[in-house]
């Protein structure tokens with residue numbers, strides 16, 4: 001028997017036709033551009049999202065982390081069409097949510113999968129019936145037998161093949177969570193949005209669930225965004241996005257991190273630190289893009305970052321100096337216009353370390369010559385890597401002495 005809430009919900013969804021069945025022609029599955037969000041009104045109005053930008057490609061797994069209250073769930077629910085976009089642009093599967101009508105949003109929602117912290121299972125329905133709801137909401141594509149087969153298959157994949165006829169009250173917290181996972185995936189959504197999907201799960205079940213996510217992403221091209229504090233599952237991410245006070249503070253491509261780890265290892269500053277340690281430091285690096293002529297580092301500024309060039313070419317420009325090579329005072333006539341090019345740097349080269357090592361201001365300008373991409377480490381992380389290098393050097397030295 002179906003409870004009345006379920007019935008109402010089904011009728012509401014079934015009455016909408018799928019209008020937004022646009023194909024993605026190489027564009028992002030999710031494209032967040034300049035999104036702000038506010039709660040409350042009048043004096044109580046509070047901004048909780050600030051100018052967020054994020055793109056998620058089909059088949060990509062993005063893990064979103066950040067402190068409690070940093071805005072992860074708000075952003076996730078905006079992407080999931082569960083809140084209206086107030087400011088900025090948000091495209092989901094090509095549909096502009098900031099402009100969409102309710103009917104378009106309802107149609108789009110059927111192509112999304114959700115896994116919430118509170119499992120939101122219907123207590124009067126069995127595990128199989130709860131999962132089947134996600135299929136019943138789809139405009140009549142499958143026979144009931146086919147629906148049941150797919151639900152059983154999905155429940156088996158999450159390790160609940162022997163619990164398909166149990167109602168939620170007969171299931172543990174972790175088992176209910178896995179029913180919610182099966183329900184989020186059974187209709188093969190183009191996008192899966194999961195809020196703490198492994199929080200209630202033991203190590204093995206959590207691993208099974210994320211393996212399933214990975215299979216969906218690789219085999220079906222499902223774009224997956226997971227909000228989590230669960231460090232055990234970070235390895236499935238293609239990217240880790242960190243939110244801080246309502247803003248995406250870091251967006252690290254992990255494939256890219258491995259490559260950067262190798263690039264850092266080739267810098268003579270870090271040769272004694274292992275590639276894997278450097279890769280974990282690389283995850284903290286900040287990516288920046290520059291146009292030709294744009295200044296990256298300014299002479300005289302505080303040296304607060306170390307840079308590695310990922311793409312493009314930059315020029316290092318030194319201020320005027322006397323015959324002994326000493327820099328002339330800035331008050332010298334024509335100082336600003338007398339900088340000379342002293343080096344050209346390209347992919348894999350690094351700069352900015354002198355100021356950090358000497359705790360001194362920048363001794364040169366660095367300007368992009370072509371369109372360039374840099375990754376940089378902040379001073380604190382740079383010092384951490386240097387201390388790894390130092391301790392490795394000491395280890396090597398003491399190993400040599402003890403022979």
Ligand SMILES: Nc1ncnc2c1ncn2[C@@H]1O[C@H](COP(=O)(O)OP(=O)(O)OP(=O)(O)O)[C@@H](O)[C@H]1O
Nearest residue numbers: 039040048066067068069070071072073074075243
């Ligand atoms: N419905 C709401 N009404 C008013 N304020 C809200 C509402 N929902 C969230 N907030 C506030 O918005 C901010 C962001 O909350 P959000 O739930 O998005 O953060 P979060 O990073 O997901 O946190 P958590 O990790 O604890 O789930 C917080 O300050 C929160 O108190």
